[in-house]
Amino acid sequence: MRLDEPSWWYAGADQPPPAHLPLLRPIGRVVDWLSRQRWHHATCYRSFLPVVCVGNFTAGGTGKTPLCLEIGRRLIARGQRPVFLTRGFGGRVRSPALVDADHATAADVGDEALLLARVAPSVVSPDRAAGARFIESRIRNGELDSSVIVMDDGLQNPSLAKDLGVAVVDGGRGFGNGLVIPAGPLRANLDFQLRRTEAVIVNRPPGVADATAITGWLKQRFDGPVLEATPSAVGDLGWLTERPVVAYAGIANPARFFDLLRTHGANLVERIAFPDHHRLDDGEARRVLDVAAAREATIVTTEKDWVRSRGATGNALALHQASRVLAICLRFSDADDKRLSALIDGALHRVGLNAPPAQPA
Numbered sequence: 339m340r341l342d343e344p345s346w347w348y349a350g351a352d353q354p355p356p357a358h359l360p361l362l363r364p365i366g367r368v369v370d371w372l373s374r375q376r377w378h379h380a381t382c383y384r385s386f387l388p389v390v391c392v393g394n395f396t397a398g399g400t401g402k403t404p405l406c407l408e409i410g411r412r413l414i415a416r417g418q419r420p421v422f423l424t425r426g427f428g429g430r431v432r433s434p435a436l437v438d439a440d441h442a443t444a445a446d447v448g449d450e451a452l453l454l455a456r457v458a459p460s461v462v463s464p465d466r467a468a469g470a471r472f473i474e475s476r477i478r479n480g481e482l483d484s485s486v487i488v489m490d491d492g493l494q495n496p497s498l499a500k501d502l503g504v505a506v507v508d509g510g511r512g513f514g515n516g517l518v519i520p521a522g523p524l525r526a527n528l529d530f531q532l533r534r535t536e537a538v539i540v541n542r543p544p545g546v547a548d549a550t551a552i553t554g555w556l557k558q559r560f561d562g563p564v565l566e567a568t569p570s571a572v573g574d575l576g577w578l579t580e581r582p583v584v585a586y587a588g589i590a591n592p593a594r595f596f597d598l599l600r601t602h603g604a605n606l607v608e609r610i611a612f613p614d615h616h617r618l619d620d621g622e623a624r625r626v627l628d629v630a631a632a633r634e635a636t637i638v639t640t641e642k643d644w645v646r647s648r649g650a651t652g653n654a655l656a657l658h659q660a661s662r663v664l665a666i667c668l669r670f671s672d673a674d675d676k677r678l679s680a681l682i683d684g685a686l687h688r689v690g691l692n693a694p695p696a697q698p699a
Contacts, residue, residue, distance in 0.1 A: 343398055347514040347523045359521060366518035373494060373526035377534070380496035383467035385474060388486050388685045391500040393493025395531045396513060396523040399590025399614065400506040401541040401569065401668065403450050403642070406490045408668050410457045412682060413486060421484035422454040423469045425491065426462030428615040434463035434472035436481070449615060449646040450490055456645075459484065467497040486686060493535065494525050502685035505535045508591065509566070510543035512552045532560050537681050539565045541668070543594055544601035563677055567668040569594070571602050577662065579603045582635040586626050588612035588643050595640055599664065607633050617646055623653035627660065637661045 346356050390409060394400040406422065413420040429448035437447050439455040447462045454460040459482060463469025466489065476482035493503055507513075514523040525531070532538075538560055540553045556564045571578075583604040587595045592611040599606050608629050612618065618626075630637045639661045647658040670678060 343523070348511050349515070355515070362521035363517065366521035366524075369520075370518045370527045370530070374530060377494070377496045382496055382499050383470060384499040385470040385487060387470070387473070387477075387484065388501040388687075389470070389489060389498060390486065390502045390504070390682065390685050391489040391492055391498075392504050392506065393491050394506050395493075395525060395528060396508075397519055397525060398523060399594075400508045401567075401594075402506045403453060403490055404569065404666060404668050405504070405506055405539060405541075405567070406454060406488055407457055409682065410454070410488055412679065413488070413686075414458065416682075416686075418686065419483055419485045420458045420488050421473055421482060421486070422451075422458055422460040423466065423473065423487050423489045423492075424448070424451050424454060424460065424462055425464045425466070426451050428617075429462060431462050432464060434461060434465070434469045436461055436476065443649040444615075444617065444646040445649075449642045452645040452648070453641055454490060458488075465497070466492050466495050470498050494531065502537070502681055503535045504537045504539060504681070505531070507538055507540050507552060507556070508543070508594075509540045509552050510594075511591070512555075529559075535560075535562065537563045537565065539567050539678075542566055542568050544569065544597045563681070565670065565674040565677055567670055567674070569598055569666050570669045571598065572665040572667050575602050577636070578638070578664075579605070580636070581605075582607040582633050583638050584608040584610070584626065584630040584633060584635040585638045586610040586612065586643065587640050588614060588616035588618070588646070589640055590614040595664070598666065599638065602664075604638070607635055615646070618650075618654050618657065620653045623650075623657040626657055627653060630660070638664055641665055 392402045392406045394402055410420045426448040428444060429446050431447050437451050437455040437460040444452060451460050451462045461469050461473055477484060493505055513528060516522060518524045518526060538556055553564055553566055583606050585596055585599055585606060596606060596609045610626055637660050641663055644661060644663045647654055650658055
């Protein structure tokens with residue numbers, strides 16, 4: 339559970355809704371109405387590159403950045419040249435900019451952009467249409483050699499036309515109470531969002547059975563393909579069971595990360611959660627270091643937390659250097675793997691159909 343989201347958004351039947359929920363429902367209806375108006379009245383820009391967008395229906399984390407990375411790697415394996423487009427949440431950059439993978443920090447471009455830039459060129463732009471134009475201009479002047487845009491988040495953003503819109507759903511939390519922010523976690527009415535989505539991928543939490551309830555529910559409600567993915571750690575994990583583990587995470591759903599550690603055999607003696615995109619101060623970093631020293635434990639964190647602390651000083655730098663990273667990927671069944679590949683191939687059909695304008699003589 340995020341530290342900055344209400345616990346009752348995802349509360350079970352045994353926890354009654356808060357007394358003030360009736361006051362929030364009308365605000366949620368206004369948020370939904372504004373989302374619809376924005377969609378219906380926006381000017382939509384179509385890039386000469388195909389655009390694959392990965393987003394979610396709810397506030398909070400569902401695993402969309404790992405899916406972006408997976409799609410990026412698949413595109414590269416196909417001989418394509420992806421460029422990531424992200425808004426750069428948490429960074430100070432406000433105009434479209436190409437991420438310097440070697441020197442940029444999370445304070446500049448946000449942590450998600452740093453992760454994406456490790457796989458392919460990445461552009462940050464709060465304005466998605468401006469970001470696409472920026473990418474096109476860099477292609478024309480030879481600074482970028484890209485054939486497809488992969489957009490991290492922005493499923494509800496109507497300013498840039500999408501050739502494939504994929505929504506990632508948390509297979510454990512689903513849609514919470516089914517209400518729109520602030521009464522619930524939905525960004526807009528679910529049916530409205532489903533009609534603007536080509537495919538849904540249910541990201542199963544560690545330990546959940548293959549046939550999840552949310553997958554079956556979506557297959558009855560949604561006409562498009564519904565796939566399932568499972569988060570899995572990458573590489574040799576022998577070190578994970580050698581000593582007790584102190585884990586810290588500043589992501590939207592840290593419980594998913596902690597559960598994954600346990601699934602892979604970690605003796606998790608301390609879990610320390612921070613708000614999403616949180617940059618640890620000197621005291622917070624010292625606390626993690628001290629807890630690990632007292633428990634004689636290995637410190638483990640997420641890739642996103644680790645890149646976020648790049649360029650830190652003092653205790654935050656010491657924590658960065660002492661932390662081991664659990665890298666993850668999303669795995670699909672053979673059938674869903676083929677379906678995802680088919681969806682990507684469909685989006686790539688536009689490659690070459692709309693060539694970039696010729697440069698002036």
